[in-house]
Amino acid sequence: GAGVSQSPSNKVTEKGKDVELRCDPISGHTALYWYRQSLGQGLEFLIYFQGNSAPDKSGLPSDRFSAERTGGSVSTLTIQRTQQEDSAVYLCASSSGLSDTQYFGPGTRLTVL
């Protein structure tokens, strides 16, 4: 079956521009997570959504970052006024519930010039 998909696979943008990253979770998965991996670092938790509950945004590094999940399926991570330190691979994961294994997408590599 289809796994988690993310688009675009690569994004190059200029400092100060806004970007949107998209995640399509596995069908039927109620939990969706965003992580980022900066160069040489492990994955850093950003935000997660579970069903209709309010998302846990505790990992978002600044108010330039926001995410939404429409209809309990597709999610969009938005970074406003991008900075060079935002350059990283942004990974999305989904699971069938909070107590289940997280399945990751291939990521979006963001480069801010």
Add this chain to the structure above:
Amino acid sequence: DQQVKQNSPSLSVQEGRISILNCDYTNSMFDYFLWYKKYPAEGPTFLISISSIKDKNEDGRFTVFLNKSAKHLSLHIVPSQPGDSAVYFCAASDVQGAQKLVFGQGTRLTINP
């Protein structure tokens, strides 16, 4: 503050031998630990997990050992195969299988034929 640490950025092992990847953590509230494997340009894939109530979990060629008193876990792969060459991440959480996985920096394993 790195709560999960993988102190070896790389490891090289002969095919057929045992690979041992190590991970240390500092947060005593962590009670669930996972290993993920990542190939280039792909998202991490779940490999094996262990709950803090156990000290060993085995799945085929993969065994994870947990030493709670030392706050240390390890992943053993035996026998190692060329397809095992990848980056391995350990991760931890304080609610079983739930949100906010905290990842180590990863260890790049190379299996030499």
